[in-house]
Amino acid sequence: MPMLKVGDEAPDFTVKTHRGDEVSLSDYRGKNVILWFYPKADTPG
Amino acid sequence: MEENRRFAEKFGYQFPLLCDTERKIGMAYGACDSPDAQYARRISYVISPEGKIAQVYEKVSAATHPEELLKNL
Numbered sequence: 001m002p003m004l005k006v007g008d009e010a011p012d013f014t015v016k017t018h019r020g021d022e023v024s025l026s027d028y029r030g031k032n033v034i035l036w037f038y039p040k041a042d043t044p045g
Numbered sequence: 046m047e048e049n050r051r052f053a054e055k056f057g058y059q060f061p062l063l064c065d066t067e068r069k070i071g072m073a074y075g076a077c078d079s080p081d082a083q084y085a086r087r088i089s090y091v092i093s094p095e096g097k098i099a100q101v102y103e104k105v106s107a108a109t110h111p112e113e114l115l116k117n118l
Contacts, residue, residue, distance in 0.1 A: 003075035003088065006101055010092040011073040017061035018049035025092070033092040034114060036105070037076040039084035041052035041062070044107075 010035075091118065 004010070010033075014024040025033065049062040063070065065085070071077035076085040089110065091100035100117060102110070 001072055001075040001078060003101060003103060004090065004098045006098050008098045010090070010096050010098055011070075012096075013070050013073065015063045015065060015070060016046060017063055018046055018053050019061065020046065021061075023061050023063065025096070028092075029096060030094045032094060032099070032118060034089060035070075035074065035092060036089040036110075037071060037074070037085040038087055038107075041048040042055065 089114070 010025060012025045014022055017023050025035075046064045046066075049064055052058075053062050065071050068077045068080045068082055068085070071082065071085045072080060074088075074090065076088050087105045087107070089102045089105050090098055091114065093099040102113075
């Protein structure tokens with residue numbers, strides 16, 4: 001899948017977190033959000 | 046989720062780790078090539094307060110990326 005580009009609307013999502021609660025991107029409206037993908041928990045790189 | 050919980054506790058992370066088990070976010074953001082991809086690529090985005098993509102990082106080094114992000118915010 002191609003990456004998104006600067007200026008694109010960030011697709012909203014709702015997902016479970018490591019704490020077991022749910023979070024949506026839209027919960028963070030009004031704030032800067034860093035969305036950082038990683039392959040697997042606690043792997044080097 | 047259990048792996049992410051241990052990861053967060055080990056390093057005392059104060060932010061949520063998202064459990065994208067179905068690769069929905071990975072697919073929407075171009076971090077995975079298919080829903081059954083084993084892993085997501087190590088990429089990142091900064092999303093503006095208005096919900097737009099503000100910065101795109103296609104290649105991220107875990108060691109130096111936090112500093113890079115803070116500098117550009």
